Amino acid sequence: MEWLESLGLLGLFIGSLLAATILPFSSDVIYLAVLASTGKPLACLLSATAGSWIGSVITYYLGRIGKWEWIERWFKVTPQKLEKQRVYVNKYGVWLALVAWLPFVGDISVLALGFYRSPKYLTFFMLLIGKFLRYLFWNIVTNAIF
Numbered sequence: 251m252e253w254l255e256s257l258g259l260l261g262l263f264i265g266s267l268l269a270a271t272i273l274p275f276s277s278d279v280i281y282l283a284v285l286a287s288t289g290k291p292l293a294c295l296l297s298a299t300a301g302s303w304i305g306s307v308i309t310y311y312l313g314r315i316g317k318w319e320w321i322e323r324w325f326k327v328t329p330q331k332l333e334k335q336r337v338y339v340n341k342y343g344v345w346l347a348l349v350a351w352l353p354f355v356g357d358i359s360v361l362a363l364g365f366y367r368s369p370k371y372l373t374f375f376m377l378l379i380g381k382f383l384r385y386l387f388w389n390i391v392t393n394a395i396f
């Protein structure tokens with residue numbers, strides 16, 4: 251039975267990682283299922299947080315490799331709109347990382363943080379805090395505190 255729990259935690263890690271990239275799904279259902287089946291809230295919290303954080307770091311780097319010309323051509327965004335967004339991201343920057351767990355908007359925010367070159371290490375730290383708090387919330391709601 252221990253190996254089954256390990257597979258559940260590995261699946262939780264991978265599911266959380268993929269959900270934190272630009273793939274359109276949420277890891278909350280996976281988290282709650284693995285939390286209920288394993289009864290190991292700390293292991294679930296650490297596994298999901300690590301996976302989700304790494305997925306967001308990957309998304310950040312995808313944003314960093316983006317080029318203004320690509321955005322303008324492929325998404326038909328004007329240079330003026332890109333500049334307006336850059337000002338917004340520079341103003342609120344790393345604080346956006348705290349809400350990177352929000353469906354759809356979160357992934358776009360992380361891409362923008364990478365694209366507009368927000369401070370890397372501070373952004374990664376704020377992503378980690380936000381992801382941790384998200385899963386801690388589920389532990390608290392389900393009374394699965396360590």
